[in-house]
Amino acid sequence: MIVSLFSINTKTHAAGFVDVPSRALKEVNYLVEGQVVSGSTPTTFTPYKTITRSEAAVFIGRALQLNGKQRATSFKDVGSGSFASGYIQSAADKGIMSGYGSSFRPYKVVTRGEMAVMIAKAFGYSSSAGAEKALMNLGIASGLSNGTFGSNQTITRADFAVFLARAINPEFRLKQSAKFMKNLVSTTGNLNIRSGPSTSYRSVGKIAANTPVTGAHSIGGWTYVKTEGKVGYISTYYLRTASTGNTVPPTLTENNDSKLSSQTIILDPGHGGKDSGAVGNGLKEKEVVLKTGLQVNNLLKQTPFNVKMTRSNDTFIELKDRSAFAKNNDGDIFVSIHANAATPSATGTETYYYSAGNPHVADSKLLASKIQARMLTAWNLRDRGVKNGNFSVLRENNMPAALLELGFISNAGDASKMASDYWMNTMSKAIYNGILDYYKAKGYNVNSLYK
Template sequence: MLKKVLSCAIAGAIVVSSPVAVIKDFTVLKAEASTNFYDVPTNHVGYDEIGYLSSKGIVTGYKGQSGSYFAPQKTVTRAQAAKMILTAIGQKEATVTTQRFSDVSKSHWGAGWIERAVQLGIFSGKQDGTFGPEDTLNRAQMSKVIAQAFKFEGDVSLGEPFDDVWVNHDFREHVIALYWEGITTGTKPTHYSPWTNVTRSQMSMFLARAMDPKFRVKVSQGEPEEPTPTPTPIQTTTEAVILTNGLNVRSTPSTTGSVIGSLSKGERVAVHSVDNYWVKIQYGNQVGYVHKLYTKLRNTSGTPVAKRIIVIDPGHGGKDPGAVSSGSTEKAIVLAVSQSLEKKLKAAGAIVLMTRAGDTYPTLGDRVEFAKNNYADMFVSIHANAATASANGTETFYDTSSNLNGEESKLLAAEINKQIVSLLNMRDRGIKDNGFFVIKNNNMPSVLVELGFITNTSDREKMLTNKDLFAEAIYRGILEYYKK
């Protein structure tokens, strides 16, 4: 797995260092101390408050291709909020000698800020002993931590301003306190939307109002809506589904390109083009680049596999026959199935590459490097099993210990295994997490399929006479993977 070392500036700018070439990182910026963010125009609802906090170094911006930007609609994490609030009230981070929370190591960038926030009673941990430093902060939680940090106390006798803050909510008194102080208003006149995540713009406004009364608002007013950029429409039939949280969107197709924003797991963005490991996407009203290995590229029309680079790896070959039984060899069986699968995928528009097209023997390392050097979207290694004569059935392997896309590999394995069992009436031996070299050392979704047992009479006969049907089953499994 990629090992990550995180550090963070107050506004959530994070850098990740890694010993491998492919990294998921953010770029740290120094404090801007300026209101000159191109995405915060003078008519922005939080313009004054953001400028105020920026001048004090409480919030910072990011460097983009077009200059500095603030990303006002980006959400705020619990760790970021802890640092922002403590900086606002003049506190320093604590020296951490003992790890308090299981998910906040002493080396975590926010450990000292989190420790001080807990010491002051501003934040608390969860019942399971974690803090959730990267969890987003919602409006209910925001009201509580700001009220506790600035010592605002609620008086329910003044009235209940919102009909979605119920009497049994543990944050009710804090919402009431901030409301009557003119620090927080509702998203609508009678709605507070307590479970909505807090944006950087909102957090800036709340903090500025708490710090300086000149920013406070009259009660009984809804918060003005933040302007939403109008995306530039594009014509595309491909989308990228984001597979990890905090994926950087860069201005150029390089890890040295400036960061213009980030995406969360499960988000979908339109794809302009794909070049090697970089995916050119539509990011709001901008064009940016994300790393291919952290995305699942899907076609929104046409065949699911069109333009996908799929590497098929027929096991063994050449000097290595693989398993042998009753005159049949594993290398011959899997090559025939692989060649049939190649035809089916190509007919559907996929870019299909074979680690071997004949009776040759590429090493295990050669097979892995072949897939990586061709920037494959998927790697499927095909084998036949061997054991005692009674052993039978199909099983498919994936690796989550080292493969960056282990979870995606598991999903692919499940779909392929299910189709083989169904179409060939094979015994289902299930999918299994195992570190076979070719799937462990790859970084794209990778599986190793054991079609059946060459040492079992029934399985062997199926593999010899139903090669196209095995190929069809694997093909259908790949299609189902891309559809989901």
């Protein structure tokens, strides 16, 4: 028997809200658990209030794990200070929502017909008969008693939450429409199956490495699967196709950018604060690598990827705290940036990965190799190779990790590049493109992101 994800811990009131109608209790609870929706106050959801376009953008954006960072938008009526600005721009960029010329009309209420279009576009649920028919065919929405869809009727926050929960998880739908057709295998042990497509959702069970599963649709870097009497979401990163042994290509029916936005890249500029690192030719390693890290960070911020830096200023961080930071932020890859030092004649670029303890040896080597190749093209220094290195930030990590040595700060020629804004920009773009090369090799569509 398939274990229901929603048969336990049902609450009298949805997530502490006292005003949610019984027909929407489970769905609102589910979305609150996943940090997709929130209340108007700690105890009220205002379920009968009509939902606005800005609220809809936030709810959908959170469900797909889009970039919600507040920022300037392309719409004259949505400023960077708006709580929804990041999600509105992300939804517009991905074609989920569009504006009215140069305006977005964030406070305009949403109709049932507009809701259908938004959800169909967001999750890739299409039909030749249109968005409304597509949602009805899947059991996500139903028509009204008069036989129409009620396209022009406004929709409330409660009803929008119900439809959104059904779009995410088939267990809420009016009919069984999930098609488990992909034969997959887990690639790591102690792997969580979660009730929804993010780590915010609870674990409904664990499976061992090399466990067969059958997959249906994917959302935001997670695949809806059935295995060992359980149904739920598993991170697509830890699945491979059963027939070929290759990691599952992260192509979505919704949008490949949803996959990218589920990936967190950790940038680790070495040294800092009281630890200057290597010193030579008037340069300090801590300053060179911080400048590099900030430039790479700025490039990645222009993409759907999430990016975190262990330090973004002249701060000293213990080695153990760097890998801990990466783990605590659910990093998917870790890139540590350094500069070498030796005799004045030593020159060249090299990259390290750790082959003994990190569970992602092959991917660590792939990441190191892709970035090394780009760095060599950027500065045309001696190729010192991709090597196994027993460094703490690699050894103590649990994700694909690479440590870069840009060049030798003790070499006048290498150092001259580190002192040049032009060459530093070139190197930063190389590291950025190397990261994209890694994701491309893993099956992600990053072609439009190259610099």
